Each structure stands twice: as C-alpha cells, then as structure tokens.
Amino acid sequence: MINKKIFSFLTFLFSGTFFAGNALAQPVCPVCVVAVAGGLGLSRWFGVDDIITSLWIGALLMALVLWTIQWLKKKNWNFKFSDTGVFLLYYLFTYIPLYYAKIIGQGNNVFGMDKVLFGSILGTLIFIFALWFNNFLKNKNNGKGYFPYQKVVVPFVILLLSSLIAYFII
Secondary structure: OOOHHHHHHHHHHHHHHHHOOOOOOOOOOHHHHHHHHHHHHHHHHOOOOHHHHHHHHHHHHHHHHHHHHHHHHHOOOOOOOHHHHHHHHHHHHHHHHHHHOOOOOOOOEEOOEEHHHHHHHHHHHHHHHHHHHHHHHHHHOOOOOOOOOHHHHHHHHHHHHHHHHHHHHO
16 A cells, blocks of 8 residues: 555656656756655655755755756846855755754764754755766767756756665765
C-alpha cells in the first residue's frame, strides 16, 4: 500500500515535469526548484541527517536566488548590489528563523560548524557546480541538451549522488 504523502509528492513532481512545457527559466527552471524542494521535504520526512537535508536546503535557496535575480532583471528592477542583496535576504530569512527555532546553533556540529549551515553551504556549492556542469554538457553539444529535461535531471542527480555520498560518509 503506497503512502498518501509519497503518492501526492510523486504526482506533484511528475505532473510538473511532464506538463511544464517550455516555461523554463534561465538559469534555473521551475521544475528544478520543485525537484529540489521535493528532495528537501522527503529527506526531512524520512528523518535523514541534518547534513544531507541541508544539502537540499542550500540547493533550494540557491535555485530561488537565481530564479529571483532573473525575475528582477526581466522586470528591469536592477539596483546596485541587487544580486548580493537577493542572496543575503534569502539566506538570512531562512537561517534567522531556524536559529530562533533552535534548529541551528545548538551544538550539532561537524568540523566545528553547525551541521545545517555546513550542509547548506555545501549544497549551494554543489548546486552551482551542477548548473555549471549542465552548461558544460550543453556547450559540448552545440547548445542543446543531450536528453529532454537535462536541465532538471543533471542538478537533481548530482544532488542525489552527493546526498548518497554524505550518507555513507556519515
């Protein structure tokens, strides 16, 4: 018997994947953000370690930052340090409530740093690498993806593999 939460998540994820069409945003598509958010939700729901969960938090935040920056540029709402400001706002509005909710800063450390902060920094860097790697693959193929939804699959698979590696190291 399939759990209702898993069924709802899969329905939401796949409906977004199959019916997204050409509504892809540069440099991050909405389907990718949904996939990252789904991975985050699933990892927390299954009680996965904070480092692995926060990999997905960092990736999701970076995806939202890039998405917002692109949206602001479309609207011609450019101002000095707008990219940095968007980055800082997303990260501060995420981690300040986590601090006050006593989710971070409670001595749950790895390498002398809070697990959630460590994992989210790592997740942000991994997501940036995944976007770079996707662009590298596209450039090698004359600006085209090797397969449909490559832009979604490459970051998601790299994050998933990073999560598995972190799981076996922890």
